[in-house]
Amino acid sequence: MSMISYRQALHDALRSELLRDDQVFLIGEEIGHFEGSYKITAGLLSEFGPKRVRDTPIAEEGFTGAAIGAAMLGLRPVVEIMTINFSLLALDQIVNHAAKIYGMFGGQARVPLVIRTPGGGGQQLGATHSQNIELYYAFVPGMKVVAPSTPADAKALLLAAVRDDDPVLFLENLALYNTKGEVPDEDVPAEIGRAAVTRPGTDITVIGYSRMAAVALQVAEQLAETDGIDAEVIDLRSLRPLDRETIINSVRRTNCAVVVEDDWLSYGIGAEIAATVAEGAFDWLDAPVRRVAMSEVPLPYAKPLETAALPSAADVITAIRQTLAARGR
Template sequence: MAEITFRQALNDTLREEMKRDENVFLLGEEIGTFEGSYKITAGLLKEFGPRRVVDTPIAENGFLGMAVGAAMLGLRPVVEIMTINFILMGIDEIINHAAKIHYMFGGQSAVPMVIRTPGGGGQQLSATHSQNLEVLFAHIPGLKVVAPSTPADAKGLLKASIRDDNPVLFLENLALYNTKGEVPSGDYTTPIGKAKVAKEGKDLTVISYSRMTSIAVDVAHRMEKENGLSIEVVDLRSLRPLDRETLVQSVQKTNRAIIFEEDWRSYGIGAEVAATLQEEAFDYLDAPIKRVASVEVPLPYSKPLELSALTGAKQLIEAVNELAPRRRRR
C-alpha cells in the first residue's frame, strides 16, 4: 500500500468520486483558482472545470442553501467550509433544512450532500478559529457526522459520505493534514457508524476520535513498552451514528475506560460515550469512567497559553496512571 498524507488522501478521493459520478460537484470559498485554503482541492478546477468546482462568495448560508437545493434535485454536492468556526453562519441551512427535509416530506426527497470542514486547535489561530463544534451537529437527528483519524479512513469515509443519501458532516482536524499513513489502492469505503479498534489491549480502554486517536495509539504503545500496560484504543470514526456495541464490547474486556477528546469536557461527545458505558456496561466497570479533554476556555492566541489549554499525551498518561496503577506495576 502507498503511504500518503491525509491531505493527499482527501484530494485523491474527490478526484476519483468526481470521475465516477458526474453528479458530484464541489463548492466553497476559494476552492477553485486558489485551490482551497489547505489545498485539498488542488488541481480539480483545471481537471473538471468551473461547473463542477464552484468558487462561492463569502456567504456560508447562501452556498449551503444552494447545496441543499442541488441535492434535492439529484446532484451530490460536496461543500467545503473553510473552517468549522464559519459553519455557524449556515447552521439554519444544515439543521433546519438538510437534516429535516427527508422526514418532513415523507421520504419523497433525499439530501445527499457532504460538508467538509477542518477544525481543532494548536495552530495559533485564536479563539474564534480553533474550536471543535462537532457536538452541535452530532446532537441532530437526520445528520451523520464522521471524523477520520488516518489517511486510509479519510479516503474510505469520504467515499462513503459522498455515496450516502443523507447529509454528512465530514470533520478534518487541521493537525492531521500532513500526517502520513498507508492507504489501500483501488475503490473501497469505510462504513459510517462503525468504530475501529486501533490497538488491541486487555487492561484499559481509551476511546477517542480524530487527532486524539493518533495520540492515544502512540501513548498506548509507549506505555506498553515502558511498563507492560496493555491499552486498547477504540477510534470512534463516526460520531453519529455512534457504534455503541464496539465500545461496550471493549469495556467488557478491559473493565476500565478513559474517554480522550480535544473538545471541551462538559456536554461533549465524551459525555454521550460515558452515558452509554454507564447504561450498557456498568456491571463490567471496575473503576469510574475518566474523561480527558481540553480546558474550558476560549482558546488563547498566545502559543504557550494555547498549548496549556489543549489536552494531549501528558494528560492522557496521567489519567492512565490514575485509573490503572496496580495493573501498571505488574
Template structure:
C-alpha cells in the first residue's frame, strides 16, 4: 500500500490505462501544455504526445461529440470537462447521443467513453461553478455514474470506467483532490454499481457518496465516543445504484440518515429514501433523515457558502436526532 493524494490516484489510473491500451486517449481544454486546470494531466503531453493528449478549444459540445464518434469506431476517449457545470454545454451530446446510441441502434455500436469532471462547492467559485448536478446524469438510462470518495476508489473506478463499454461519468470533487489515503500497489478491481460498507455498525445506517462519504466516516468515528455505532455505506456508484447493500444495512440497524452535497428536492437522497421505503419499511424504527445543501444558488461570500454546504455538525446532529427518535419509540 502507498499513501497518495486523490489527485495522484486519478493521474496514475489514467497513465496506467494509456500504457495498457493504445486506444485510450485524453481530450479536453488545457490538458496538454497547461497540464490541466487541476494538474491531473501534468507531464502527460511530454510522455504520450499530442496525438493522445488532445488540447481543444473552449467548445464542450464539440469535443464531447468528437469523443463520442471516436468511441463508436473503437477508441477509448477520456474527456476532461473542466467542471461539471460546463458539462451543461454538452448535455445534448451526452444525454441524447452517448447514452442512447447503443439502445437506439440495436447494439450495432457501443460508446466506451469516459467523462471525468470535478464538482462541488467550498472554493468560492460562485453559483455557476459550484454545483453538484450529478443527478442530471444518474437520471439517464444508458449512462453510468461513479463518485469515488477515496484515492483507492478513485484509481480503481477510473480504471473500471475506461475499460467499460458504456459511457461513464466519473464525478470528482474539488474538495477531495488534496486528500490522502492508502492505495494498493497492485491494481484493484472494483465493480461499477457496487457500494462499499466503509464502516460496520449496529445502531444507524448512514448513506453517502463523494465528499459526504468522507464526512460520514468522520461523523461515525466521533459519535463512537458517544456510544453511537454508525454503519457507513459509501455508494461509490450512483447509476447503477446498489440498492441491495443499502436495504440490507437498514434491515440490520433499523434507521437511516442520507448525506448529499446537492439540493434536497428531487436529489439523490430522495431516491435512496424511496429505496429504503420499498425494501426495508417494515424494519424502520424512525423516519429516514436527509442532510443536503441549502436550496439556493451557491453564494460567493465564504461565510454564506459555508452555511449553505452540509457540514460535519449537520451530519452528527441528524444522526443523534435519529437515535433519539428510536429511543423515544422504544
C-alpha cells in the first residue's frame, strides 16, 4: 500500500493501462504538452508519445465523436473533458451515439470508451464552471457513470472503466484531487455497480457519492465521538448501475436514512435514492428520508455566497439529528 493523492491515483491508473494494453490511448484538450489542466496526465506524453497521448483543438463534440469511432473499431480511448460543464458541447455524441450504438446495432458494435471529467463547486470558478450535472448521464440507459470519493477507489474504478466494453463517464470532484489515502500498489479493478459500506452502523444510514461521501464519513466519525450516534455510511461509487440492494438492506437495518449530494435537490440523484428507499424499505422506516443538497441557484462566484450555497458537514449533522429526533431519539 502507498499513501498517495487522488490525483496521483488517477495518473497511476492511466499509466498502468497504457502499459498494459496498446489499444488504450488518451485524447483531450491540453493533456499532452501542458500535461492536463489538473496535471493528471503529467509525463505521459514524453513516455508514450503523441500517438497515444493526443492533444486536440477546443472542440468537445469533435474529439468525443472521434473517440467513439475509434472505440467502435477496436481501440480503447480515454477522453479527458476539461470540466463536466464542457461535456454539454458533446452531449449529442455521448447520449445519442456512445450510449446507444450497442443497442441500435444489435450488439454488432461496442463502444469501450471512458470520459474522464471533473466537476463540483467550491473553487470560485463561477456558475458555468462549477456544476454537478452527472445526472444528465446517469439518466441515460447504455451509459455507466462512476464517482469515486477516495484515491483507492479512483484507481480501482478507473482501471475497471478502461477495461469495460461499455461507455463510462468517470466523474472526478475538483475538491478531491489533493486528498490522500492508502492505495494498493497492485492493479486490482473494482466492480462497477457495487457500493461500499465505508462505515458500518446501527442508528442511521447516510448515503452519498463523490465529495459528499467523504463528508458523510467525516460527519459519522465526529457524531460517534461527540454524540454516541452510530451511523452507517454508504459510498455509492457508481450512479449507473446503482447498487439498490446495498441501500435497501442498510436502511432495513437502521430504519432511517439521510441522502447527501453536491448537486441540486430537485430531480437529482438524491431523489432517486429516496425513491429506492421508499420502494424497498418503506415498512422499515421510522422517519422520513431527509436529503441534503446544494441550494437551487446558479452557483455564485463570491466565496461567502458560494460556500453558503454548497452543502456542508454542518448541514449533514443537522439532517441526521432531525431524522433521529423524528424517530424519538
